[in-house]
Amino acid sequence: MTRLMHVKHGPYAPPVPARELTALSADGARLHVEVHGPDGAPAVVLVHGWTCSTAFWAAQLRDLAADHRVIAYDQRGHGRSPASETCGVDALADDLEAVLAATLAPGEKAVLAGHSMGGMTLMAASARPGFREHTAAALLCSTGSSRLVAESLVVPMRPGRARTWLTRKVLGSRAPLGPVTPIARRILKYGTMGAGSAPDMVEACARIVHACPTRVRYAWSHVLDSLDLDHGVRELTVPTAVVVGTCDRLTPPVHARALAAALPDCVGLTELPGIGHMSPVEAPELVTKRIRELSAAHLTSTQGELEEAGA
Structure with missing residues (x-):
């Protein structure tokens, strides 16, 4: 569905x-999972956000799969994962947890990257x-x-x-988005992307x-409206980097700065000038570079320890 786009590379x-x-x-929900790249390579898991799908990570999948085993999945109700009542x-x-168990060997570690609701997924699972x-x-x-709404x-x-009231109405709208028209592009760009x-x-x-199906978008909007994962941030004890665009309207930099201050082991806050909420698409090289840095710093030793333990 995104196969008409062209980018620099x-x-x-x-x-x-x-x-x-x-x-x-755990509740029987079926999740579509993709694995890219060579077997045995260091593992990266990509978790997309609200109303998106694995296609959102196209640039990262293409780049990282050259020398990583890259795992991406569709959140329930998104992409090719069927909707669930839960x-x-x-x-x-x-x-x-189900995706990690299905794709990684016991004890095998990966770098996990989550965008928007995908980042919230990491916080929800941190303990x-x-x-x-x-x-x-x-x-x-x-x-x-x-x-998030406030x-x-x-x-x-x-x-x-x-x-706050009007934001809740906009983000929680039941109205179908319909076809992608010039007006729809302008609205989406204003709300989720940088001006450039x-x-x-x-x-x-x-x-x-x-x-993304309307009922799925609507159902998850209510989850995000009442979200409180501050406790999950404190449980996220692994080395964690934070990235945000300075023009992000949905999760503006105030959130990233709060995360960086609360994380037990924050290894850097990167603010991308002029970039909006869709940072992995808007600034693919910079986001991919940050993932690669985490892999280089934290995966080589853990993978070596795993191999030695299995020897």
Whole structure:
């Protein structure tokens, strides 16, 4: 659905995975999982955000799969993962644990990168045994742990009850998004991307977001509205980097700075000038570079220890 986009390094098309599988979550929810790159390579797990899909990570999948085993999955109800009656932070954590168990060997560790609701997934799972068994380091990208509606800048009004009420109505709308039209692109760009975003990037993000079923978008909007994962941030004890665009209206930099201050082992806060909420698409090289840095710093030794233990 995003195969019409072109970017600096060639056609934007999510690469064909080396293999695909279905992971079963704790409540029986089926999750579409893709594995890219060579077997035995250091592992990276990519977790997309609200209304997106694995296609959102196309640039990272293409780059990292050259020398990493890259695992991406569709959150329940998104992409090729069927919708479920259950929506909530516990379901997000259950799903991530299921994917890690289905794709990583016992004791094998990976770098986990989560964008927006994907970052919230990492926070929700941070105290889970499966998360701690398999996570060497983490990247929280364009995300927040609480007060999402109150801090949002999508509605251009002064902070207060009126802005919070209107933001809640906008983000929690039941209205179908319909086809991707010029007006739809302008709205999406305003709300989720920086002013300098190229038209092909806007087109790709619009096609991904518009493909999300209305009832799924609506159901998860209520989860995000009441989200409070501040406790999950404090449990995220692995080395964790934070990335945010300075023009992010959905999860503005105030969230990233709060995360960096609260994380037990923050290894850097990167603010990307002029970039909006869709940072992995808007600034793919910079986001991929941060993932690579985490892999180089935290995966080589853990993978070596795993191999020695199995020898």
